[in-house]
Amino acid sequence: MVYHHKDSIRDVLEAYYKMNAPIGLVPTMGALHHGHLELIARSQAENAITIISIFVNPTQFDNAGDLEKYPRTLEQDVAMIKELAGNFIVFNPSPEHLYEDDVRSQSYDFGGIEKEMEGAHRTGHFDGVGTVLSLFFKALKPTNAYFGEKDFQQLQIVRKLVEIESLPVTIVGCPIVREESGLAMSSRNKRLNETELEEATLLHKTLLGATERFESHTIEELKKWAIHEFEKNPNIQLEYFEIAEADTLTSVSEKKKNTQYRVFLAAFVGPVRLIDNMALN
Numbered sequence: 001m002v003y004h005h006k007d008s009i010r011d012v013l014e015a016y017y018k019m020n021a022p023i024g025l026v027p028t029m030g031a032l033h034h035g036h037l038e039l040i041a042r043s044q045a046e047n048a049i050t051i052i053s054i055f056v057n058p059t060q061f062d063n064a065g066d067l068e069k070y071p072r073t074l075e076q077d078v079a080m081i082k083e084l085a086g087n088f089i090v091f092n093p094s095p096e097h098l099y100e101d102d103v104r105s106q107s108y109d110f111g112g113i114e115k116e117m118e119g120a121h122r123t124g125h126f127d128g129v130g131t132v133l134s135l136f137f138k139a140l141k142p143t144n145a146y147f148g149e150k151d152f153q154q155l156q157i158v159r160k161l162v163e164i165e166s167l168p169v170t171i172v173g174c175p176i177v178r179e180e181s182g183l184a185m186s187s188r189n190k191r192l193n194e195t196e197l198e199e200a201t202l203l204h205k206t207l208l209g210a211t212e213r214f215e216s217h218t219i220e221e222l223k224k225w226a227i228h229e230f231e232k233n234p235n236i237q238l239e240y241f242e243i244a245e246a247d248t249l250t251s252v253s254e255k256k257k258n259t260q261y262r263v264f265l266a267a268f269v270g271p272v273r274l275i276d277n278m279a280l281n
Helices: 006-019 034-046 064-069 074-082 125-140 149-165 187-191 194-199 201-213 219-231
Strands: 023-028 049-054 088-091 144-148 170-174 236-245 261-269 272-279
Touching (some): 006 023, 006 088, 006 125, 023 034, 034 144, 034 170, 049 074, 049 125, 074 088, 144 149, 149 261, 149 272, 187 272, 194 201, 201 219, 201 236, 201 261, 201 272, 219 236
Parallel strands (some): 023 144, 049 088, 144 170
Antiparallel strands (some): 236 261, 261 272
16 A cells, blocks of 8 residues: 555556546645545545655755654554545655655746745745656646645645646645644644644634734734734744735735735744645635
8 A cells, every 4th residue: 555666656556547547646745634634535535546645855845954853654644544435545755766866856937926925935945846746746647636725825836837847637725624723734733732732823813813804904004913913922933924916926015906815924833833824805
């Protein structure tokens, strides 16, 4: 069920290629949680077989310490997957094998969306994302690939990647899955202690507050309000709070009619960096 080499997993997929049966791909970096399981369930409902990739991609980390500390729980992940119903296989290649001994990212022009928010704060991040997903799509040839909207900017980047490289895969965005507290489910949450998990709910509360105030406040007023909310808790450091057009991800300073907006933020809860976003209108 767990494959480490492209040739061996392609041998399994060959029968599906010949039948023209739909193949789903759920790319993950492991440390699976209920949010991942929702993506897998969606893929299982829409495809003959689902590939779950578990791969901590080194080229999308701009911080070596963050890469080193990223949770790696392959045995637990596989055990969790085995509890699921459906037809699936796991792909867990080494970086050297996937990148064919040249572990570095390509340089992409995603039309400017790679320079906003996450791109502005994580040098080369989206080049790494684009590179690894291009490798996965070309090696596995999925029909559909599933991504959570928690990484909404990444979702738009992947859609642009498919367009740029003319890849025959449909990108499916899935709603954010949240804890009962409102905190967006993330593999990084496993690095938070109980106090930090409680404090991290500030991210979701701030997003909700922004949606409630969006019609009655200017963008500048919303930003000042959000910054003030985070200043109340010295254990959380706000990295950015941006309001952007949903389609272009361009950060805005003024609202326009007939335009959809989303609010995005990133913050450090102790040493752990978390992101979240929400539709505003």
